[in-house]
Amino acid sequence: MARRLTPWRWVVLGLAxxxxxxxxAASVIFTVDVPGQGLTFDAYTKILTADGFxxxxxxxxELALATIAVVLLLMxxxxxxxxxxxxxxxxxxxxxxxxxxxxxxxxxxxxIATVLKWGPEHLSRTPLFETFVAIxxxxxxxVLVLAxxxxxxxxxxxxxxxxxxxxxxxxxxxxxxxxxxxxxQALVRAVLPNLRGALLNxxxxxLALVLGEFTVSHLLGYTPFAVWIYNVGGEQAQMxxxxxxxxxxxxxxxxxxxxxxxxxxxxASSRG
Amino acid sequence: xxxxxxxxDVAPVASAKRRRRAPGWLAVAPLLVFTAVAFGLPALAIVxxxxxxxxxxxxxxxxxxxxxxxxxxxxxxxALLGSVKLSAISAALGAxxxxxxxxxxxxxxxRWLREAVLTASGVLANxxxxxxxxxxxxxxxxxxxxxxxxxxxxxxxxxxSFWGLVLVYxxxxxxxxxxxxxxxxxxxxxxxxxxxxxxxxxxxxYWRHVALPVLAPSLLGGLVLLFGSAFAxxxxxxxxxxxxxxxxxxxxxxxxxxxxxxxxxxxALALSLDMVLVAGLxxxxxxxxxxxxARWLDA
Numbered sequence: 001m002a003r004r005l006t007p008w009r010w011v012v013l014g015l016a017x018x019x020x021x022x023x024x025a026a027s028v029i030f031t032v033d034v035p036g037q038g039l040t041f042d043a044y045t046k047i048l049t050a051d052g053f054x055x056x057x058x059x060x061x062e063l064a065l066a067t068i069a070v071v072l073l074l075m076x077x078x079x080x081x082x083x084x085x086x087x088x089x090x091x092x093x094x095x096x097x098x099x100x101x102x103x104x105x106x107x108x109x110x111x112i113a114t115v116l117k118w119g120p121e122h123l124s125r126t127p128l129f130e131t132f133v134a135i136x137x138x139x140x141x142x143v144l145v146l147a148x149x150x151x152x153x154x155x156x157x158x159x160x161x162x163x164x165x166x167x168x169x170x171x172x173x174x175x176x177x178x179x180x181x182x183x184x185q186a187l188v189r190a191v192l193p194n195l196r197g198a199l200l201n202x203x204x205x206x207l208a209l210v211l212g213e214f215t216v217s218h219l220l221g222y223t224p225f226a227v228w229i230y231n232v233g234g235e236q237a238q239m240x241x242x243x244x245x246x247x248x249x250x251x252x253x254x255x256x257x258x259x260x261x262x263x264x265x266x267x268a269s270s271r272g
Numbered sequence: 273x274x275x276x277x278x279x280x281d282v283a284p285v286a287s288a289k290r291r292r293r294a295p296g297w298l299a300v301a302p303l304l305v306f307t308a309v310a311f312g313l314p315a316l317a318i319v320x321x322x323x324x325x326x327x328x329x330x331x332x333x334x335x336x337x338x339x340x341x342x343x344x345x346x347x348x349x350x351a352l353l354g355s356v357k358l359s360a361i362s363a364a365l366g367a368x369x370x371x372x373x374x375x376x377x378x379x380x381x382x383r384w385l386r387e388a389v390l391t392a393s394g395v396l397a398n399x400x401x402x403x404x405x406x407x408x409x410x411x412x413x414x415x416x417x418x419x420x421x422x423x424x425x426x427x428x429x430x431x432x433s434f435w436g437l438v439l440v441y442x443x444x445x446x447x448x449x450x451x452x453x454x455x456x457x458x459x460x461x462x463x464x465x466x467x468x469x470x471x472x473x474x475x476x477x478y479w480r481h482v483a484l485p486v487l488a489p490s491l492l493g494g495l496v497l498l499f500g501s502a503f504a505x506x507x508x509x510x511x512x513x514x515x516x517x518x519x520x521x522x523x524x525x526x527x528x529x530x531x532x533x534x535x536x537x538x539x540a541l542a543l544s545l546d547m548v549l550v551a552g553l554x555x556x557x558x559x560x561x562x563x564x565x566a567r568w569l570d571a
Contacts, residue, residue: 107524230402
């Protein structure tokens with residue numbers, strides 16, 4: 001039975017490989033085989049010194065770290081509490097974490113831009129106005145962190161919920177409490193080490209989301225990594241494609257590193 | 273186990289219960305407050321803006337249905353319908369092409385192939401946005417490698433078109449379908465196929481009467497998810513076609529950045545509200561389907 005299906009399967013896999021690999025291969029060829037210049041690696045060597053590359057990448061990484069920190073600080077206690085003693089809150093949290101899926105990023109940013117305009121229009125005499133200015137600081141736009149945390153909620157909730165389903169939180173916490181641990185101690189020293197895989201998973205998804213995010217930051221006028229690639233594309237086609245290829249490779253490497261860390265998870269958790 | 277439990281309960285039960293209630297609310301409260309501000313305010317702004325207009329002379333704003341009406345007329349309606357058409361076609365193609373790919377991977381029973389394809393799908397499903405657009409421009413754009421080497425231009429190929437966008441969207445929609453449908457395909461028992469074949473069914477009949485009905489909720493759920501994903505996509509289209517293809521996301525961006533008439537911000541908010549309604553409809557269909565397919569697979 002299975003043998004009769006084999007040719008069909010290889011045709012499907014072959015076509016899929018063709019469709020998914022050709023654009024990548026062609027992109028690499030496009031960056032190194034420049035018409036009129038022959039084979040050149042200029043597109044790659046010039047990236048590091050390109051205007052705005054480092055600053056935009058650093059901004060994206062800072063935003064990613066801040067987003068991961070905030071989203072985990074908000075979500076971990078909440079989902080652990082759902083498991084421990086507040087199952088009645090579960091639908092509330094579930095709905096809150098699914099709401100961002102209903103509002104596409106472009107609609108979300110339209111809303112954010114409107115709220116930000118309330119600052120100068122209605123609040124210019126109040127202390128709140130200072131807050132509005134502060135969160136829009138171009139060196140570190142906190143408003144983007146707020147938006148990214150909201151956009152990451154569905155993924156982080158799903159990752160953490162799956163991780164918690166695999167362990168018996170109640171027993172862990174009760175064991176820790178009966179050994180004299182306080183609530184924060186029980187959470188940090190007993191529950192979190194067992195959640196390592198889920199925490200890494202959630203962090204990776206958030207990192208990928210922030211590094212690739214374009215819609216919100218572009219329309220609010222900031223220049224993190226994805227917006228920089230977009231801006232470069234206008235003038236230096238080769239370099240923008242080179243950076244696109246590299247960003248895919250980096251994402252891939254991160255995912256593989258995550259898979260590796262997840263594999264080591266079991267031996268590591270026995271230590272904690 | 274049983275001897276350890278009483279010892280854990282030595283502490284007075286009542287006080288332990290009281291202490292456990294407090295952390296529940298306390299732990300969830302920051303999340304709720306945060307979403308109320310960071311998500312609630314913009315959502316409120318969308319609804320408020322969509323139904324209000326500034327008076328040109330006095331500057332006072334009043335409530336009106338004009339923006340929503342305008343968002344469902346003329347070029348805005350064209351863009352909205354364009355988005356729906358693009359998302360529906362790419363979602364249908366993505367589901368149609370993703371299913372055989374997932375089935376080929378699942379039925380191969382090769383651990384290596386499965387891991388490789390699922391990992392790749394996880395990466396590619398998130399590989400939307402600007403980099404994806406540029407990779408395709410380098411491949412099939414006007415100066416793209418394939419366009420030049422295969423002379424596609426003479427045969428009328430144009431990446432910056434409706435079907436060009438469909439081709440690019442499939443690059444993240446097919447992996448998304450593979451990720452969504454693989455657990456459902458894993459749930460198909462070999463025994464069902466054997467039973468069908470023993471009763472004289474052929475392969476086609478097995479798929480039509482056994483496999484597809486079992487897969488139907490997952491398939492539909494995947495289709496709806498793909499539609500939502502394509503519908504919300506903005507970066508890829510913006511980086512690739514500019515405004516050559518009318519899409520609602522591009523219209524909202526244009527209106528927001530003041531590329532069109534001043535005072536169109538409220539129409540942009542009305543368009544956003546239209547999008548939220550469509551996306552809400554998508555989720556209202558998707559969530560029950562997902563729950564249904566989850567029940568099948570657990571059973």
